[in-house]
Amino acid sequence: MDFRLTKEEEAIKQEFIKFFDAEMKNAPPEFGNGGLEGIYATDEGFEFHKYMARKMGERGWLSMGWPKDCGGRDASIMEQVIFDEVRGYYNAPGVDGFAVGMFAPTLIAGANKEQKNRLLPPIARGEAFYCQGWSEPDAGSDLASLTTTAIREGDHYIINGQKTWTTGGHKAEFMFLLARTDPDSNRGKGLSVFHLRMDLPGIEIRPLLYMDGKHVYNEVFFNNVKIPATDMVGVEGEGWNLTRQTMNFERSGAGGFSGAKRYLEKIIDYVKTTQRDGRTLSKDPNARRKIAELFIASEVGQTLAYKISWMHQKGDFMGLITAACESKLFSTEMAQQMSNYATEIMGLYGQLEAGEHAPMDGSMVELYQFVKGATIFAGTNEIQRNLIAWTGLGLPRLKFRP
Amino acid sequence: MDLDFTKEQEMLRKSVDEFLTKECPFDSVREIEDSEEGFDKKIWKKMARLGWMELHFPEEYGGLGDPFADLTIIMEEMGKKAFPSPFFSSVVMSGILLVEGASEKQKKKLLPDIASGKLLITLAQYEQDGSYLESGITLPAEADGEDYILSGRKFFVLDANIADKLIVAARTTEGVTLFLVDSGGEGISFQKMHTIGKDNNCVVSFDKVRVSQDNLIGSPGEGWKILEKMAQKATVAKCAEMLGGCKESIDMTTAYAKQREQYSTPIGGFQAIQHYMADMRVAYDTSLYYLHKVVWMIDEGIEASKEISALKAQVNEQYKFITERAVQIHGGIGTTREFNIGLFYRRAKAFEYVLGDTDFHYERIAEALEL
Ligand SMILES: Cc1cc2nc3c(=O)[nH]c(=O)nc-3n(C[C@H](O)[C@H](O)[C@H](O)COP(=O)(O)OP(=O)(O)OC[C@H]3O[C@@H](n4cnc5c(N)ncnc54)[C@H](O)[C@@H]3O)c2cc1C
Numbered sequence: 197m198d199f200r201l202t203k204e205e206e207a208i209k210q211e212f213i214k215f216f217d218a219e220m221k222n223a224p225p226e227f228g229n230g231g232l233e234g235i236y237a238t239d240e241g242f243e244f245h246k247y248m249a250r251k252m253g254e255r256g257w258l259s260m261g262w263p264k265d266c267g268g269r270d271a272s273i274m275e276q277v278i279f280d281e282v283r284g285y286y287n288a289p290g291v292d293g294f295a296v297g298m299f300a301p302t303l304i305a306g307a308n309k310e311q312k313n314r315l316l317p318p319i320a321r322g323e324a325f326y327c328q329g330w331s332e333p334d335a336g337s338d339l340a341s342l343t344t345t346a347i348r349e350g351d352h353y354i355i356n357g358q359k360t361w362t363t364g365g366h367k368a369e370f371m372f373l374l375a376r377t378d379p380d381s382n383r384g385k386g387l388s389v390f391h392l393r394m395d396l397p398g399i400e401i402r403p404l405l406y407m408d409g410k411h412v413y414n415e416v417f418f419n420n421v422k423i424p425a426t427d428m429v430g431v432e433g434e435g436w437n438l439t440r441q442t443m444n445f446e447r448s449g450a451g452g453f454s455g456a457k458r459y460l461e462k463i464i465d466y467v468k469t470t471q472r473d474g475r476t477l478s479k480d481p482n483a484r485r486k487i488a489e490l491f492i493a494s495e496v497g498q499t500l501a502y503k504i505s506w507m508h509q510k511g512d513f514m515g516l517i518t519a520a521c522e523s524k525l526f527s528t529e530m531a532q533q534m535s536n537y538a539t540e541i542m543g544l545y546g547q548l549e550a551g552e553h554a555p556m557d558g559s560m561v562e563l564y565q566f567v568k569g570a571t572i573f574a575g576t577n578e579i580q581r582n583l584i585a586w587t588g589l590g591l592p593r594l595k596f597r598p
Numbered sequence: 599m600d601l602d603f604t605k606e607q608e609m610l611r612k613s614v615d616e617f618l619t620k621e622c623p624f625d626s627v628r629e630i631e632d633s634e635e636g637f638d639k640k641i642w643k644k645m646a647r648l649g650w651m652e653l654h655f656p657e658e659y660g661g662l663g664d665p666f667a668d669l670t671i672i673m674e675e676m677g678k679k680a681f682p683s684p685f686f687s688s689v690v691m692s693g694i695l696l697v698e699g700a701s702e703k704q705k706k707k708l709l710p711d712i713a714s715g716k717l718l719i720t721l722a723q724y725e726q727d728g729s730y731l732e733s734g735i736t737l738p739a740e741a742d743g744e745d746y747i748l749s750g751r752k753f754f755v756l757d758a759n760i761a762d763k764l765i766v767a768a769r770t771t772e773g774v775t776l777f778l779v780d781s782g783g784e785g786i787s788f789q790k791m792h793t794i795g796k797d798n799n800c801v802v803s804f805d806k807v808r809v810s811q812d813n814l815i816g817s818p819g820e821g822w823k824i825l826e827k828m829a830q831k832a833t834v835a836k837c838a839e840m841l842g843g844c845k846e847s848i849d850m851t852t853a854y855a856k857q858r859e860q861y862s863t864p865i866g867g868f869q870a871i872q873h874y875m876a877d878m879r880v881a882y883d884t885s886l887y888y889l890h891k892v893v894w895m896i897d898e899g900i901e902a903s904k905e906i907s908a909l910k911a912q913v914n915e916q917y918k919f920i921t922e923r924a925v926q927i928h929g930g931i932g933t934t935r936e937f938n939i940g941l942f943y944r945r946a947k948a949f950e951y952v953l954g955d956t957d958f959h960y961e962r963i964a965e966a967l968e969l
Pocket residue numbers: 327328329330331332333335336337338360361362363364413568569570572573574575576577578579582594858859860861865868870871926927928929930931933
């Protein structure tokens with residue numbers, strides 16, 4: 197066994213560090229503490245997201261893992277993990293989670309040649325930004341029960357229905373949509389994947405404000421929206437399988453753990469430089485225990501992320517499903533604990549979201565709110581637990597009434 | 599033993615519930631939160647007529663002399679409605695403080711005005727280092743002839759932006775001393791802070807503020823004793839409000855879990871969800887029954903310092919636990935501004951800091967147990 201990076205990997209890592217260290221100095225104040233709110237809640241934040249995307253696009257980093265015939269360079273899994281890790285540490289925007297993270301893999305897995313040629317290069321250049329049209333008011337965890345329809349009429353499809361929770365739907369130029377092409381079908385059968393522009397007639401976008409009042413998420417309504425048949429991706433009616441293939445399972449979560457390490461450094465800095473009741477906070481046994489617990493979580497989490505990448509590189513796909521669920525569950529609950537502990541350690545100051553007196557620019561109390569989204573999106577933590585029990589332990593699956 | 603509330607108390611509970619249901623539905627709560635004042639005067643004025651503000655004040659000062667238990671009933675119902683108002687800062691904290699520590703003359707003058715809702719008073723205790731301890735009170739009050747001069751800053755002062763008067767805990771040569779000052783007086787300025795509770799937490803600056811001797815509350819050096827007495831009751835009243843929030847969170851979540859279907863099943867039918875909810879129920883029931891015991895001790899005049907700390911530490915943690923699970927069970931919709939559960943999720947964090955966080959109260963319990 198050897199946990200060390202190779203010389204080449206170490207060199208790449210330094211290149212990434214140099215880039216992010218320099219570029220993140222350009223972040224506008226509106227980008228705030230980053231994350232989805234940093235990107236989508238203000239125009240300035242989204243401009244910075246675009247700026248970073250173009251910079252990374254120029255370097256070929258957005259498409260590094262893609263096959264050569266799709267314009268990528270087949271970079272090793274390890275290289276991609278190092279990239280995620282460094283980017284996560286800097287909490288940098290620019291890798292569009294929907295375009296680069298989800299739709300590009302879908303296109304690579306299922307699109308025809310014309311679509312690949314047309315849709316992949318703008319994503320690789322960091323010029324195309326997407327939102328994800330999956331969830332509906334009545335189809336959340338049970339996504340396969342979705343009812344938005346896309347009915348073929350000549351060389352077009354007509355879309356009707358409603359999506360919800362559409363992150364960045366008010367900023368993105370495009371959406372990838374999952375809709376029912378066979379109105380008589382049910383559940384996973386009869387669904388298809390589409391690419392569409394967000395400014396088409398018949399699309400209405402309404403803000404869905406987060407509990408802290410920020411506008412990041414949206415409801416999207418489709419009223420007889422007409423899209424060309426050439427924008428249906430893959431085989432009609434086979435969209436569910438295509439979607440499931442690319443659902444996130446291969447993600448290691450490395451960026452989340454390195455982001456947590458960065459926050460931990462800031463918490464440590466805070467307790468070392470803050471006096472309360474006549475002593476430095478870092479000497480308070482309660483603060484010390486909480487920080488030690490957070491350190492342990494970030495350490496074991498990071499190792500889990502490496503293990504996932506290793507499984508991926510080796511092609512151990514069964515192990516990978518369980519471990520990726522573990523990573524999503526573990527990282528989001530770690531973030532939850534981190535935000536709670538940090539705001540406890542800060543005492544009265546833990547409640548401050550912004551302003552000159554807010555420790556760590558309010559990032560921890562913001563995280564206390566944002567993290568509830570993270571324990572719910574991308575498969576709720578209960579769904580992750582179900583999957584770990586079923587695939588990881590072989591326990592009997594839920595039987596639901598059809 | 600008698601572990602029930604009286605008929606009158608149940609009626610009081612019902613009337614608070616009915617009043618707030620009508621006057622301050624959750625949409626109004628959001629509006630108040632978003633407003634600069636963080637306060638709805640119209641509701642406040644109507645509420646003042648109902649006699650809730652004077653209910654626990656002694657009869658000799660125009661109050662009703664009702665037991666502390668009645669005050670906690672009001673707080674609990676306000677907690678259920680996530681009702682934002684200066685009731686806690688003015689009636690509970692300041693009112694109780696004045697009853698405990700003010701002179702006859704001051705009480706006769708101030709309590710009736712607090713009780714009628716005309717006068718809003720708040721307490722300025724904490725300072726820049728965020729200490730809850732006596733030693734944390736350092737703002738100097740220097741004697742100058744018959745007067746005192748106050749200079750410095752106070753942090754986390756609730757409702758300072760709307761209060762008419764402030765009770766300032768400052769340090770004289772004798773120790774911690776309390777002063778009553780007009781918030782609009784010369785040399786006083788405030789700045790509202792941006793908190794998760796979307797409440798009126800302020801920083802208040804005192805620039806050579808002159809206070810005359812007759813505006814001392816209690817004698818010089820007596821301030822900490824008075825603050826401690828106030829904190830006993832006010833902490834328990836806050837816990838009642840928090841438990842009201844727990845109850846509403848559980849009720850809302852139960853209703854939602856019965857109605858929301860995924861995989862053709864109400865999500866409340868999944869055992870994972872049932873177990874979460876059973877744990878929430880246990881957390882709530884155990885805390886509520888303990889609240890009743892502590893309230894009873896206070897009304898009986900039984901020493902309850904460690905029990906009060908136990909209650910606040912318990913409720914701090916359980917309110918966070920219950921609201922966190924409640925949002926999780928709601929799924930995505932639970933994280934929105936328009937859905938009500940988020941109001942409680944944010945308050946659980948905000949109220950954790952009121953009159954002592956969990957670690958502070960753990961330490962108090964340890965001290966009381968002579969560890
Ligand atoms: C911040 C945020 C951003 C999002 N962004 C997007 C986006 O950009 N695009 C998009 O399409 N969607 C997005 N979503 C939607 C997200 O994918 C859904 O919220 C998620 O799938 C859960 O669905 P739901 O909210 O309807 O909850 P529900 O499915 O109704 O779940 C409610 C509760 O029941 C539990 N539950 C459900 N089924 C089971 C079961 N079988 N066993 C045990 N427990 C169960 C859940 O875990 C949860 O606790 C976002 C959500 C959030 C919160």
